[in-house]
Amino acid sequence: MDMKAMFQLSYGLFVVTAKEGEKDNGCITNTAGQVTTTPNRITLAVNKNNYTHDMILRTGVFNVSILSEKAVFDTFRHFGFQSGRDVDKFADYGSAKRSANGLYYITEGTNAYLSAKVVDTMDLGTHTLFLADVTDGEVLDSAASATYAYYHSNIKPAPAKEEKKGWRCKICGYIYEGDVLPEDFICPVCKHGAADFEKI
Incomplete structure (x- = not known):
């Protein structure tokens, strides 16, 4: 099989956030998508190595902040290149607010957020697929959503x-x-x- 064919699939980019006790965390993912409108449900696949994965598995709630073409590389570095096991990603992070479910959503470089409650899970080996009801959401900006291709062409710095x-x-x-x-x-x-x- 030509694995390059897989690169032709279009993906959005998201910051997925969760909260367990007093601990907030978030990670970058490209695996969220709406699957039904009635009921309004999304799926989210999260790598089991991510600390956010464990928090969602235990609490059953998460937020998805939809990254826009205004997103800067620092957002990807902050939520994607370090682990919440080692650092508090929200300790000095000023571009976030809490939604009605008590979880953070990202306010800069995003165009909307969704709050979700897990209704089912599927073990995918390296990832867990979460099926979730959308419980809340808000449009934050009119900027276009960032795709994986847009990230590589316009946001990710070229190698020196x-x-x-x-x-x-x-x-x-x-x-x-x-x-x-x-x-x-x-x-x-x-x-x-x-x-x-x-x-x-």
């Missing part, structure tokens, strides 16, 4: 290009790596000599 040091051929752009360019060096691409190189 490692600058090569050495000498560049002014004719073809070939780069010789090294502090000293031999006087008799010949470019392997365009066959020009050392006189046509510049230090970079």
